[in-house]
Amino acid sequence: MTNVVLLERDRLTTGTTWHTAGLLWQLRPSDTELELLAHTRNVISSELEEETGLETGWIQNGGLFIASNKQRLDEYxxxxxxxxxxxxxxxVLSPAETxxxxxxxxxxxxxxxxxVPKDGTMDPAGxxxxxxxxxxxxxxTVIENCPVTGIQVKVDDLGVKRVxxxxxxxxxxxxxxxxxxxxxxxxxxGKMAGVNVPLITMHHAYIVTERIEGIQNMPNVRDHDASVYLRLQGDALSVGGYEHNPIFWDDPLMICPSWTA
Structure with a gap:
């Protein structure tokens, strides 16, 4: 498609994009997700740079899922x-091999x-x-500093609301x-178009450690049972995950006043 317009209220990546983890894990239990992730990896790791001459910040340092029980290891x-x-x-590695x-x-x-040796990370902004x-x-066409103020809909001949x-x-x-x-x-x-989008904003924290000797070139780690990831960040680690007792944020615009359509 060539007639696409991207509207950004502020500047690209000034919202939550710049501090996302940028992790790419290739293995998922869905074959559809596997194909999407394989395509994404090819685009991020090579095709975009070849096409544009710009780098995405792709780092292929591998990914490691850890299993703290037999059921999780069977899943892996x-x-x-x-x-x-x-x-x-x-x-699948034994504890000694790990x-x-x-x-x-x-x-x-x-x-x-x-x-998974060919997992890795990308720079979100890049x-x-x-x-x-x-x-x-x-x-x-990409238009920045252009907030959306409304979305008009109409009812077609079949009684369906359309933009x-x-x-x-x-x-x-x-x-x-x-x-x-x-x-x-x-x-x-969504409300501008009369559509209910069932999302709610939550507080979320991540930690960046100080320099750790010997951590360089180690794979990224994910613990599904603890809902925690460890992302290699140079000679330090960025640690984050999903809070088990999240705190809801009533007004997401207080976090960062930016949206994209």
Missing amino acids: KRLMSLGKAYGIESY KDLYPLMNVKDLYGTLY TCTTLSRAATARGA KEVETAYGTIQTPCVVNCAGVWATKL
Whole structure:
């Protein structure tokens, strides 16, 4: 598609994008997700740079899922088998093999791990900038500092509500389709079109450690049972996850006044 317009209220990546983890784990229990992730990895790791001359900040340092119980390890064995069908290189490692790969890890309470050598991370801001450059070169239009003020809908001959146009402070854009990419602000944007988007904003924290000797080039780690990830960040770690007792944030605009449509 070449007649696409991206409207950004502020500047690209000034919302929550710039501090996202940028992790790419290739293995998922869904074959559809596997194909999407394989495509994403190809685009991020090579195709975008070849097309634009810009870097996405891709780092292929591998990914490691840790299993602290037998059930989780059995799940990882199934993921490995599914991955093989899609050509994704992966290995189920014993605690001793995991220790050889990641000497700093305490493996005494582990049943094993799932290691995917070609997992990695991308720089969120760099990836967004490169995607924007590639899309613009192919005919898309990116307009920054252009907040959406309204979305007009009409009822067609079949009684179905359809988008008619998008309103901004600088004029309107006639379009039959709106893609709501506003993240935590998607609910507010949806209301403009009379659509209920069932999202709610929550507080979220992540930690960046000081320098850790010997951590360089280690794979990123994910613990599904604890809902925690450890992302390599140079010679330090960025640690985050999903809070088990999240605190809701009533007004997402107080976090960062930016949305994208």
